[in-house]
Amino acid sequence: MKRTSFWSWFWVAIGSLYFFLPLLSTFDFSLRAKKGVLTFIAYENVFKDPQFWSTIRFSLVIALFTVIFSILLVVPTVYWIRLRLPQLRMLVEFISMLSYVIPAIVLVFGLIRVFSGAPFHLTNSYFGTYVLLVAAYVVLTLPFVFRAIDTGMSAIDVRALTEAAQSLGAGRGTILFRVIFPNLRVAILSSVFLTLATVIGEYTMASFIVGIKAFGPYMSLIGQNKTYESSSITIISFTMTWALMMVIQVFNRDKTKRSSLSGVR
């Protein structure tokens, strides 16, 4: 008993060191912009840079469209498959998992080759590249969005809810937006925040499709030019990821609380 808990703590300690040492080092480094004193000047410099705000805003907007589009794409599809076309389940699941098989760098390669030429010419206009980036992100996040929505929908009895709504006279749109979506709130919200966490600092696809406009490539640029700011921006980016993950935790905790409560009753 004693021995087990020693090893448990041991491995947890190793993992925690691995996790916190880089953060601690980065934070420490980010405060050393002036010799001999600790200062937040590296943070001030980042926050004063208009390009920081413009790239963040750009990436947020892209992330927002990604979220909206992927939810609108995945929820009706999963709903329909559960309700009408269970035989397509394997196929859709397979397609959703494809972006595990096709690495981001390969996907962006293919996307650029297909959509830069005729008949699409998407890369000839800014708007076209934005569309391409959103599409690329939808594919990138498809595996976990699909998983989250599918798990969420398996937790509610979609068929019974639909039939109940139908018998009360609701149409397709009403059912989807007023019955299914609200009941999937937790699943949708956690996939939204996971998408945000993935997309905001994403580098590979952004650098090839839109370049320096996005936050990921901006961070990379900072790293090449400014030593201390690269650390402060790392801490900032980490804080954002952390915040988004905490939000997901809160949602999930709500869910488990509710279910354990009903279990006791």
Place this chain on the structure above:
Amino acid sequence: MSNKNQLTTNTKMKRDALEVRPKNSFLSNWIGVTPFFIFTLFFIVLPSVSLVTRAFQDNAGNFTLRNFLDLFSPAILSSYWVSIRISFATALAGGLLGFLMAYAITVGKLPDGVRSGILTFSGVASNFAGVPLAFAFVATMGRTGMVTVLLKNVFHINIYNMGFNLYSFLGLSLTYTFFQFPLMILVITPALDGLKKEWKEAAENLGASQGMYLRKVLLPILMPSILGGMILLFGNSFGAYATAYSLTGGFINLITIMVGSQIKGDVLYNPGLGYALAVGMVIVMLIMMIFYYLLRRRSERWLRK
């Protein structure tokens, strides 16, 4: 009164509607999934097919196997090899550390607070890859990084004199492991939660020692999940581009870096070869995914009840 009338007409209309519905049931069955298939056709299938077909074409557009034969040049083979080795090493190291930590928070009976803390940080860390991760490791283990300096000043160990270099195989592996082991924790925890305490009790009851229980029951049951998790980690690292690129500035000979420079401009002076490079990556990933699928099917079957 009028309400009641309305209700009856409504019902009547519905009944009429029912009589016509079967006629276009095919269309109405498929309409819900059509957007999904159109989207994936354009943004997954088309790019993949285009890469594959171009990989089989020469500059003039004729069919050829030449591009794939060219993959077997030493430079390209070695970049595949480095990528595979780094992915294997980090999958193994990250997989082991992740498994041991997940074991500690599930079977190891650490307090609930530790468990949820570790699961949250795993969510963060497994998402914390790319550019900022590279910066963080420069600040940690670069020449003037905190850990490097600490080792030098306190323990008098100069790792750079001992041949360590953050921009090398080992350095990149250490960096990748930062997002690998948390992913393993996330993947393997459900499998560990699925272990029944009755299995342990039944084994004890039948006279098995702790070691025998681990060897004969626990590890065989978990093995498919562990290997499956490690395969996921392998793919995770095999396709990683941003971390390696921002850490090494494109100087390490990884396959993703090669494909990246191929997108920026034709560094191989042979576009067909570039496409074959990319297709080669997908083939490696496909092989891993087939293993993953087989293992997952096995572990789900076992843990179903």
Place this chain on the structure above:
Amino acid sequence: MAFIELSNISKVYGTTTVVEKVNLEAEKGEFISFLGPSGCGKTTTLRMVAGFEQPNTGSITLDGADITYLPPRQRNIGMVFQSYALFPNMTVGQNIGFGLQTRKLPKEEIKQKVDEMLAMVHLESHIDKYPYQLSGGQQQRIALARALAINPAVLLLDEPLSALDAKIRVELRLEIRRIQQTMGITTIYVTHDQEEAMLLSDRVVVMSQGHVEQIGPPSRIYNYPATEFVAQFVGQLNLLPVSAVDMASATCTVAGHTIRFETSVARELSESPRLAIRPEELQIGFPAAGEEANTLSGEIASVLFLGAIVRLRVLVNGVLITADIFNERNITFPRAGDEIVLNFSKHACWLI
């Protein structure tokens, strides 16, 4: 000295006492059931016998040896779990052979024993299947075979049938009894199903809130419940309010009728005593005469057809009484509102 003895064992978690001073002596070959509602401590008691929990006080001896703190794997006690707990990574044969493997028996011997056990549970052809390929009932048979393969001194079963369908449950409990009797193995069986406990056991231990209410053969438990809890928990029971109790003549008044009751089981009466009588003891018909007969007359409130029996709810001067009568093919059902007379012997009822 009994074969297995629990003396004064108690188990406390934090501030809640889960098991309180349980005493039990079981002879070799005896089949004992722990019966009680969930949370009554029966499973915890069983787990202490198996060694998965340790009592805070008291001791457990097996064949004269103190095993209170012996680790489970050294006890040689077989256990069957509610959730089967078959090892999912092993075939049926490997599962049954596992306990013999831990004892480092030669392969030949293991194989022979596995075959013998499989024959006993009639699943010879499933030796190479994996647990997930078997039905729940089959899995539980294998679990039973696995527990018995090690020739345990005692067999413990923790609600082994409660995860199964009703039909399989009935089938398997007879099987358990058959195997137990052919092997002559001392068995402790935990259940919340009184029918199961009655049918299987030589003796039943009724438990409630951590302590033993009564120990005895099934018929004794049913006909002479020692406490109000046992009376209410086992079988159906009418509890009628009484007034004017006269212990000297053994009479009392129930809903305006004078009733003679049984006084052979002397017991302290509670502050507001009630008359206990099982529904099947009541007969409908004309008033009977005689020293031992009791009569209540009332009006039928409802009639419930349950198959083998027909359950009548009879209102006697405002008191609701349940009476069970046997079904017959050509029965004429009494109807709600009918006037009716209920007869019963003075030996059928007692005061609690």
